[in-house]
Amino acid sequence: MTKHFYYTLAFLFFSTIVCGQTSVLSVEKIMKDPKWMGTFPSNVHWDEHSEYMYFNYNPEGNPADSLYRIAVGKKAIEKVNWKAQKEQLPANGTYNATKTLKVFTQKNILKIYNLRQRTVADIIELPGTISTPIFLEDENKIAFQYENNAYIFNRSSGKLTKITRIVQGDAPKQKSEDISEKDKWLEDENLKLLKVVNQRVENKKSSDSYRDMIKDKEPFTFYTGKKSISNIQVSPNGSYVSFNLITRTGGDRTIVPDYIDASGYTVDLNTRSKVGDDKTQVELAIYHIEKDTVYFVKADQLPGIKDLPDYVKDYPDKEWEPTERDVFFSRLYFSNDGSKAVVNIRSKDNKDRWIARVDMETGALNTLDRQRDEAWISGPGIGWSMGGGTLGWLPDNRHIYYQSEATGYSHLYIHDVISGTQKALTKGSYEVFDPFVSKDGSHWYLTTSEVDPGERHFYKMPLFGGKMEKLTSLTGNNEVALSPDEKHLAILYSYSNKPWELYYKRNKATEHAVALTSGQSEEFKQYDWRDPQYIRFTATDGAQVPARLYTPSPEAKNGAAVIFVHGAGYLQNVHKWWSSYFREYMFHNLLTDLGYTVLDIDYRASAGYGRDWRTGIYRHMGGKDLSDQVDGAKYLIGTQGIDADKIGIYGGSYGGFITLMAMFNESDTFAAGAALRSVTDWAHYNHGYTSNILNEPKYDPEAYRKSSPIYFAEGLKGHLLIAHGMVDVNVHFQDVVRLSQRLIELGKDNWEMAVYPAEDHGFVEPSSWTDEYKRILKLFNSVLLKD
Structure with a gap:
């Protein structure tokens, strides 16, 4: 550059004195390690019995946060020792229908926790990672994923059954029966001339035919080719297995050089491709266990699948031909009894989102809701290209729930999959966040911005809609962790000029939240x-x-x-x-x-x-x-x-x-x-x-x-x-x-x-x-x- 900025000596001498104005703050102070501000709680969660609030904290100023807890009804903060941490149950497990048992995995071991007896039992140990365990409708059976296949463990008999044969890679190539015309002529002439050779060929054909007739049928094997597999899940009734297949053939990766690598050499970091280069595909497959076959869910009959975007009118000289657009399928969402399933589908151009019921016998789709946006589909709870966002089943196995921006704001809807009727449970010029159904299935818990776009509060609402009861009252943001027994709220709360702290209150609208932590350092509190x-x-x-x-x-x-x-x-x-x-x-x-x-x-x-x-x-x-x-x-x-x-x-x-x-x-x-x-x-x-x-x-x-x-x-x-x-x-x-x-x-x-x-x-x-x-x-x- 040929010209530089010129600064007065006063600016160079002291940055927090400007034209006679001063500040006790300085850039050096506010930009140093954030630990100077204090310690603030994060990752708040409950134990299985609603007795303790756990959170990450660092009052001792250690290099990293540690796990702390506070007992309900107490204010004393205690550090969780390594032994107690080791005994903590992972959050990735799932419960049975009555919430009395929890199945989870730890170090390649499938385990089950009895909440009434407070005991943990090992179920089975395998050499590799066991993931996504669930109770089936018959709670004697637990399904899980292992090495890209679905398994069922029968707790009564102790029998482990592999119910899919999914193999990554291509199927073995069959020996070709095709031979050239010249070689066929040579073979025919040879068999006419040499009777012994001809007889042996005929005997082999008869023997192969007999063996094919009496041997057991080979189980169906599905080969993924170059596609990766995800979201393997067994239907609760044990009749189907669904999974997604992902094809990633991204374009040219871009290079970012690291000039100060520890090696002393410039190291190239291989990073993302650029816009327009993404060729990812996401398919949805269903394995029918009784029929021993796999079929794919097709999007070709979705309403509007060939619709062109409005912006094409700005390019009148270009010829636009309506074609079936690429879509991304989410995982399959089974009803609690496994008899029904729905899927969230996004067009790759992100201008359409369909929620459709899936015929499990054929894979055919019946569209329940289509949301079209000539800009792009998004908003709280709407999900992203390969995710479903807010989507699930109510306990009656008849209604699904989801969020939609159909009115201009993201609200919660339910949909009767039998009658096809839709109902908005929330409405207004505000947004809904993270709704979930209560343990007894009678109502919703949800966070909204109804009070003001700049506030977040936690509410309770009847399952099929009605008046929302506001459960938090502190002005600002209230991030609530509800206890498993739904009697207590652990609240991460902050205000514009007050960093996050942990509060507690009972699950009653009339109760006042009580602060449990006060993490600001004395240095941070000195400034107003x-x-x-x-x-x-x-x-x-x-x-x-x-x-x-x-x-x-x-x-x-x-x-x-x-x-x-x-x-x-x-x-x-x-x-x-x-x-x-x-x-x-x-x-x-x-x-x-x-x-x-x-x-x-x-x-x-x-x-x-x-x-x-x-x-x-x-x-x-x-x-x-x-x-x-x-x-x-x-x-x-x-x-x-x-x-x-x-x-x-x-x-x-x-x-x-x-x-x-x-x-x-x-x-x-x-x-x-x-x-x-x-x-x-x-x-x-x-x-x-x-x-x-x-x-x-x-x-x-x-x-x-x-x-x-x-x-x-x-x-x-x-x-x-x-x-x-x-x-x-x-x-x-x-x-x-x-x-x-x-x-x-x-x-x-x-x-x-x-x-x-x-x-x-x-x-x-x-x-x-x-x-x-x-x-x-x-x-x-x-x-x-x-x-």
């Missing part, structure tokens, strides 16, 4: 962390945009502002709980101390606000998600007295992408920007994320041209900092290398780049975090506060 103002501002198109506003004291205010752009795109950061962006939150407190006004926006595409908000960026990333930042700047100018020439913007990953688009396409709005680990060309990102939003480059190239910053680099006017980890296997370092070459060719000299040789996409070293954020602060101080 701000509770950001929870606001909405009006966008140009009339939308109400959620944001968090940090305002300095009148005497500190410097007329400058910084807008933060969260990453991931589909993520929520404007809420009333402790942010996963805790470093950025602390940085915003530092900026505010120094006189900056900070705005943190849940722009279009953010999670938490329903389908229309989520898909607001379809086919144009850097469209409404960028205009929301510009409208946020206008809000700051119009209501907070911010100088229009003193606005900066920064963010990482998707936030880095938006920062680049802002600096290139809205250069009159933003004077400075820091783009961290940013995508610069969406055609170079991965398939799963990008193809949903922009389709595929070969089909919809205009969407990529509109959405990729590298095409707009000539618009740069303000001062730009680019920062990127060199071993980033998510957003590759290649992205910013290509962009830097473009900036050089354009003759731009008001930018700089910081590279981090030891960092992947998510930085881990405090030294890297510190260096990066010192540079960001230096950028804003030098550009936004200059006279």
Whole structure:
């Protein structure tokens, strides 16, 4: 670069003194190892008898968290010793119908736990890994997966039966009976001339025919070829086995060089392919045990399977022929008695989601629900390409449940598979998360954002719908672990300026939650962390945009502002709980101390606000998600007295992408920007994320041209900092290398780049975090506060 930023001696001397304003915070302090903040509980779960709440914790400041527990009705925290940890039952087991027995695996041993007697018994030990054990409808029988086959163990007789013969690889090749015309003539002539040889041939044919007639039939063997197998499961009635076959033939893998490998050599990391290169296929097969045969579930009769997307109208010169689209099948979901089954099916272009009943005798599908979205299917509980999301059976073996965005928000539905009738159990301008049926099958437990998009609360609701009873009351986020007896709630709770702590209450709406942990360090508690103002501002198109506003004291205010752009795109950061962006939150407190006004926006595409908000960026990333930042700047100018020439913007990953688009396409709005680990060309990102939003480059190239910053680099006017980890296997370092070459060719000299040789996409070293954020602060101080 031919021109560099110039900074005053004051900025270089002490970063937390700006124009006379000071802060007890510093970049070095907030970016050091997070242990300085204290210890906070995680991975909360219960013992089998609802007597103890277990969680990971680290009050002793050890290198890693340890397991702790608190007894119900007590407040004393005790560390779980190694012997007690060893005796803990794994969470991966399954229960019988009455929840009195639990079957699970440990170290290649199938075990069963008797909850009434509190005893563990070994069932069977095998040389390899036993997985996914379940009780069948006849609870004397336990089915499990071992070495890619299904087995049934009979507890009464002690007999172990292998019920499938699935072999990875190709079937043995049969000897070809075809011979050339010349060789056939030679053989016929030889047999005519030599009677003894002819007689022996005839005798062998007779003998082979007899043996074929009297020998036992060989059991059916299914060969997978080059496909991998997953989700092997036996129906509860023991009549069928279902499994998925996955074909992975991804395109060319991209290389990320590691320049500081311990070997002293540059080592190439073989990473993902690029969008449009994914050729993964997922099939669903059924093994009929009595008929001893395998058949596949076909999608060719699904309604709309050949529908073309709406965007084809933008390419009138291209010929589009409707063809059967590729789909992904989820695992099969059997009813509790095994008599029925449903499957979740996703089109590979992710514009359709079908839930269908499967005829177990034929594999034929009967569609129960189709959700079509011309953008892409997603939302809480909707699942992903190879997952079912929220899907299962009610205890009556007649109704299934699932979530759908049919109304614009993800809600809980039930569906009568006999009559075909559907019923929405929840409705309104809010979303539902993680619903599950109570132990006695009489009602639901679920988390929703009904109170506010920025809050999460736990509810109880009748099984077939009705009034929801709110069981939590603390403002913020309440992540509930319900005890097995459903009498107690262990709550991981946090608020905007208060990190996660463990609370307890009985399962009654009128009860108050009691704090059990207090993990903040004395050093962390010395600072009065701000509770950001929870606001909405009006966008140009009339939308109400959620944001968090940090305002300095009148005497500190410097007329400058910084807008933060969260990453991931589909993520929520404007809420009333402790942010996963805790470093950025602390940085915003530092900026505010120094006189900056900070705005943190849940722009279009953010999670938490329903389908229309989520898909607001379809086919144009850097469209409404960028205009929301510009409208946020206008809000700051119009209501907070911010100088229009003193606005900066920064963010990482998707936030880095938006920062680049802002600096290139809205250069009159933003004077400075820091783009961290940013995508610069969406055609170079991965398939799963990008193809949903922009389709595929070969089909919809205009969407990529509109959405990729590298095409707009000539618009740069303000001062730009680019920062990127060199071993980033998510957003590759290649992205910013290509962009830097473009900036050089354009003759731009008001930018700089910081590279981090030891960092992947998510930085881990405090030294890297510190260096990066010192540079960001230096950028804003030098550009936004200059006279």
